[in-house]
Amino acid sequence: MAALNERRLVALLDARFRSDAPQVSLGIGDDAAVLAAGSEPWVCSVDASVQGVHFDLRFLGLEDVGYRSFQAAVSDLAAMGARPRAALSALVLPRWLSAADIDRLTAGQAKASQETDCPIVGGNLARGGELSVTTTVLGQAERPIPRSGARPGEQLWLVGELGLAAAGLSALRSSSRAHPSEEPAPALARCIQAWRRPRALIAEGRELVGRASAVIDVSDGVAADAVRLAEQSRVRLVIDRERLRATLSGALLEGARRLRRSPLQLALSGGEDYALLATGPRALRPPSARTIGFVTTGSGAFVAHGPRLRPLRGGFDHLRH
Amino acid sequence: MAALNERRLVALLDARFRSDAPQVSLGIGDDAAVLAAGSEPWVCSVDASVQGVHFDLRFLGLEDVGYRSFQAAVSDLAAMGARPRAALSALVLPRWLSAADIDRLTAGQAKASQETDCPIVGGNLARGGELSVTTTVLGQAERPIPRSGARPGEQLWLVGELGLAAAGLSALRSSSRAHPSEEPAPALARCIQAWRRPRALIAEGRELVGRASAVIDVSDGVAADAVRLAEQSRVRLVIDRERLRATLSGALLEGARRLRRSPLQLALSGGEDYALLATGPRALRPPSARTIGFVTTGSGAFVAHGPRLRPLRGGFDHLRH
Numbered sequence: 138m139a140a141l142n143e144r145r146l147v148a149l150l151d152a153r154f155r156s157d158a159p160q161v162s163l164g165i166g167d168d169a170a171v172l173a174a175g176s177e178p179w180v181c182s183v184d185a186s187v188q189g190v191h192f193d194l195r196f197l198g199l200e201d202v203g204y205r206s207f208q209a210a211v212s213d214l215a216a217m218g219a220r221p222r223a224a225l226s227a228l229v230l231p232r233w234l235s236a237a238d239i240d241r242l243t244a245g246q247a248k249a250s251q252e253t254d255c256p257i258v259g260g261n262l263a264r265g266g267e268l269s270v271t272t273t274v275l276g277q278a279e280r281p282i283p284r285s286g287a288r289p290g291e292q293l294w295l296v297g298e299l300g301l302a303a304a305g306l307s308a309l310r311s312s313s314r315a316h317p318s319e320e321p322a323p324a325l326a327r328c329i330q331a332w333r334r335p336r337a338l339i340a341e342g343r344e345l346v347g348r349a350s351a352v353i354d355v356s357d358g359v360a361a362d363a364v365r366l367a368e369q370s371r372v373r374l375v376i377d378r379e380r381l382r383a384t385l386s387g388a389l390l391e392g393a394r395r396l397r398r399s400p401l402q403l404a405l406s407g408g409e410d411y412a413l414l415a416t417g418p419r420a421l422r423p424p425s426a427r428t429i430g431f432v433t434t435g436s437g438a439f440v441a442h443g444p445r446l447r448p449l450r451g452g453f454d455h456l457r458h
Numbered sequence: 459m460a461a462l463n464e465r466r467l468v469a470l471l472d473a474r475f476r477s478d479a480p481q482v483s484l485g486i487g488d489d490a491a492v493l494a495a496g497s498e499p500w501v502c503s504v505d506a507s508v509q510g511v512h513f514d515l516r517f518l519g520l521e522d523v524g525y526r527s528f529q530a531a532v533s534d535l536a537a538m539g540a541r542p543r544a545a546l547s548a549l550v551l552p553r554w555l556s557a558a559d560i561d562r563l564t565a566g567q568a569k570a571s572q573e574t575d576c577p578i579v580g581g582n583l584a585r586g587g588e589l590s591v592t593t594t595v596l597g598q599a600e601r602p603i604p605r606s607g608a609r610p611g612e613q614l615w616l617v618g619e620l621g622l623a624a625a626g627l628s629a630l631r632s633s634s635r636a637h638p639s640e641e642p643a644p645a646l647a648r649c650i651q652a653w654r655r656p657r658a659l660i661a662e663g664r665e666l667v668g669r670a671s672a673v674i675d676v677s678d679g680v681a682a683d684a685v686r687l688a689e690q691s692r693v694r695l696v697i698d699r700e701r702l703r704a705t706l707s708g709a710l711l712e713g714a715r716r717l718r719r720s721p722l723q724l725a726l727s728g729g730e731d732y733a734l735l736a737t738g739p740r741a742l743r744p745p746s747a748r749t750i751g752f753v754t755t756g757s758g759a760f761v762a763h764g765p766r767l768r769p770l771r772g773g774f775d776h777l778r779h
Contacts, residue, residue, distance in 0.1 A: 162499060163604060166690070168537040168675055169503035169595075171602045174495060178483060181579070182490035183546040183594055187586040216489035225504040227548075227592045258502070265508040267587050271548045273504055273594040274490075281492045283484055354489055369487070 143262055146239065153247050156256030160222050163258075170258035172223055177277040179222075182213035188268040196309040199238050201333045202270065203245025208337045209356065210272035211253045212411040215342035216354035217283075219276030221255030226272055229265035242270070253337055278346060286350035287370035287416035289434045294349070294426035295384055296341045296413040298331070299359055300400060303407020304392040305332030311396065324391035331388075335411045341425045342413060348421040353414050358406040362414055363438035364451025370416070373435030376449075378442040380429045381405075405440070405449070464583060467560065474568050477577030481543050484579075491579035493544055498598040500543075503534035509589040517630040520559050522654045523591065524566025529658045530677065531593035532574045533732040536663035537675035538604075540597030542576030547593055550586035563591070574658055599667060607671035608691035608737035610755045615670070615747035616705055617662045617734040619652070620680055621721060624728020625713040626653030632717065645712035652709075656732045662746045663734060669742040674735050679727040683735055684759035685772025691737070694756035697770075699763045701750045702726075726761070726770070 151165045163171035186192055186206035194202075207224070214221050226246060230239065250257050255274060305328035308321055321329060338354075345352055353366045359376070367374045378401070385400050393400035416432050430441070439446040472486045484492035507513055507527035515523075528545070535542050547567060551560065571578050576595060626649035629642055642650060659675075666673055674687045680697070688695045699722070706721050714721035737753050751762070759770040 163602065167605050168534040168673070169501045169540070169597075169602070171538070171604075172500040172502065174497055174499055174598075176495055178495055179493040179500065179596075180490045181493065181544070181546060181594075181596065183548045183580065183582050183592070185548045185550060185582050185584045185592070187550055187584050189587070190585045213489040217492070219490070223502070225502060225594060227504045227506045229506060229508055229590060259504065261504050261506045261592070263506045263508050263590075264511045265588060265590065266510070269550060269586065269590070271504070271506070271582070271592045273502075273546060275500075275502065275596075276490075277495075281484065281490070283492075284488050352489070 146262060150243060153243055154250065154257040158256045161256055161258050165259055170223065175277055177279050178281060180214055180217045180219040180276045180278055180281050181273065182210065183271060183273045184210040184213065185269055185271040197333060199241040200245035203242040204249045205333065205335055206270040207246050207249035207272055208253065208335050209411065210274045211255055211337035211339065212354045212356065214274050214276035215337045215339045216352045216413055217276065217278055217281040218342050218346035218352065219278035219281060220343065221253050221274060221276045221339065223258045223275045224250060224255050224272055226257050226260035226270065228260065229263050229267070229269040231266055231268055234268060253339060280346055282345060282349055282352045284351050284353050284366055284369040287366060287372050287432050288350055289372055289432050291350060291416045291432040292419050292422060292428045293374055293376065293430035293432060294415045294417060294422060295429045296415060296426050297338050297410060298386050299355065299410055299412055300385060300389045300404035300407045301328045301331035302335060302409040303403045304389055304396060305329035307396050307398060308392065322395055324388045325395060327388040328392040332409060335409060337411055338413055344423040344425055345415055348423055349415040349417040351416045355408065355410060355412045355414055357408045359414060360405045360438070360449040361451045364449055366414060367436060367438045373433045374430060374438040375433060375446065376430040376438070376440045378440050384427050384429060467583060471564060474564055475571065475578040479577045482577055482579050486580055491544065496598055498600050499602060501535055501538045501540040501597045501599055501602050502594065503531065504592060504594045505531035505534065506590055506592040518654060520562040521566035524563040525570045526654065526656055527591040528567050528570035528593055529574070529656050530732065531595045532576055532658035532660065533675045533677065535595050535597035536658045536660045537673045537734055538597065538599055538602040539663050539667035539673065540599035540602060541664065542574050542595060542597045542660065544579045544596045545571060545576050545593055547578050547581035547591065549581065550584050550590040552587055552589055555589060574660060601667055603666060603670055603673045605672050605674050605687055605690040608687060608693045608753050609671055610693055610753050612671060612737045612753040613740050613743060613749045614695055614697065614751035614753060615736040615738060615743060616750045617736060617747050618659050618731060619707050620676065620731055620733055621706065621710045621725035621728045622649045622652035623656060623730040624724045625710055625717060625719070626650035628717050628719060629713065643716055645709045646716060648709040649713040653730060656730060658732055659734055665744040665746055666736055669744055670736040670738040672737045676729065676731055676733045676735050678729040680735060681726045681759070681770040682772045685770055687735060688757060688759045694754045695751060695759040696754060696767065697751040697759070697761045699761050705748050705750060
């Protein structure tokens with residue numbers, strides 16, 4: 138691939154990201170993109186992935202970096218019950234990144250963009266010392282679901298899987314120390330894939346509209362995100378330990394055994410699965426949601442083990458990690 | 459100010475950026491922000507300012523960094539003829555940045571947000587090795603103006619001033635070498651202020667709707683941006699040297715004299731003034747637009763000096779600078 142210059146790269150991205158989606162009136166290449174108004178409210182969010190903070194290139198290819206940064210951003214739309222409409226991609230590209238590297242990175246973004254039906258309509262290219270991918274996502278929902286609507290008496294629902302991504306990252310870290318070239322066992326391979334290639338639960342989020350009273354996407358671990366949801370809804374959330382345990386996948390149980398980690402601990406504290414944690418009345422629970430607890434009066438989030446309540450610690454701090 | 463943590467910082471930003479603008483249904487603090495649909499098309503853009511690439515903290519305070527990065531992003535909305543509706547701010551914060559530093563940075567963003575009537579409704583906080591501010595802006599326009607609509611026979615218009623920001627940066631660079639503590643002359647102080655505190659020309663952009671056939675904001679110098687506009691409209695743009703000279707401000711002429719630089723050269727190649735370059739029929743020129751040339755058939759952008767045409771070089775490359 139020829140030497141990198143902005144003109145060539147913009148042409149590559151224009152070709153790669155071009156979309157004929159009806160909502161895109163004007164795409165890449167102008168001062169700004171133009172989207173048809175539609176009649177539904179707009180939902181917008183931005184998410185950054187920074188090298189050395191959010192990803193480690195020893196464990197992740199550049200296509201994975203592009204793919205997962207995009208899915209992580211779209212997950213915020215899923216948590217609002219929104220349909221993705223468009224995305225903007227701001228890349229900070231260090232000089233060590235070759236044209237072939239950028240091709241891989243943007244191929245990952247393009248794949249995630251296609252899978253989520255969320256065309257990339259614009260962006261920004263800049264030089265910098267460290268690679269970062271900042272993705273803005275725009276969606277629409279007839280009735281976006283906030284974090285603040287949980288009410289005492291409702292159920293606590295889990296949509297998607299917990300713990301796999303944390304087990305996958307743990308497996309990569311330990312095998313890079315112990316057995317760098319060994320093939321992982323199938324259960325761990327599944328966990329590693331969950332970490333490298335998370336999927337935003339868009340269809341599942343859409344199913345929650347009109348049913349769930351509050352939703353948050355589990356990016357920092359269900360413990361931390363349950364504390365957030367409880368705080369923003371001014372309620373207490375109680376996770377039933379046995380119900381949570383019943384949701385854990387075979388791959389997590391087997392992976393955790395091999396890693397000598399507690400699967401429940403991985404599920405509670407592991408982030409980056411992009412599951413959805415929601416609340417809603419029992420009668421409205423959609424099939425994809427599994428009940429893992431309940432909403433009551435009070436504050437904070439707890440795990441119930443029989444009659445014992447153990448408080449969950451929140452306060453995951455993105456500025457410390 | 460107490461030690462920095464995410465919770466405290468989000469609370470600060472929530473208080474600082476809070477808005478009661480009617481289009482904001484849900485602001486900072488949820489998975490995503492929610493905006494009322496409205497009936498007009500949406501215009502969206504993202505712009506990044508990276509330390510050491512887009513700004514140099516020897517010449518710019520952190521409040522300036524916040525202010526100008528926001529105005530630069532909003533300038534893309536001005537160039538579409540759009541009204542600002544909302545912004546998202548993604549900050550990458552290095553560890554050397556203190557809580558007081560972040561207070562200054564975000565105070566600059568808040569000031570620009572208020573001046574442009576563009577509430578910050580969400581964002582992202584991340585650690586990283588170098589400071590960057592990535593601003594997504596969303597606006598609405600009944601009829602957004604693209605770069606591609608210029609037609610032969612139309613006039614070429616300039617809205618705003620050229621060259622001041624480049625003169626200001628040049629003054630800061632040379633005085634930091636020669637006379638670090640000397641007060642700049644009033645003309646140079648005006649140029650420095652233009653570089654530190656640019657203003658997106660929103661009202662002027664709005665005036666161009668229904669009048670201009672094409673608009674671009676001059677972020678990389680009018681020479682480079684005229685080449686882009688010509689290419690995207692598939693026309694030739696000719697800048698009349700004497701007409702361009704007639705638009706130069708007294709501050710630029712005096713500043714350039716003191717810097718021993720050509721004011722015309724500063725105007726042609728200097729970026730970051732965020733003026734607007736537009737095309738349109740003579741009869742529709744708004745009062746704020748000054749005619750500096752014309753559109754004809756062919757390709758490329760040229761400066762005409764009497765009968766001589768000198769080609770302008772485009773190709774400003776953000777990945778080289």
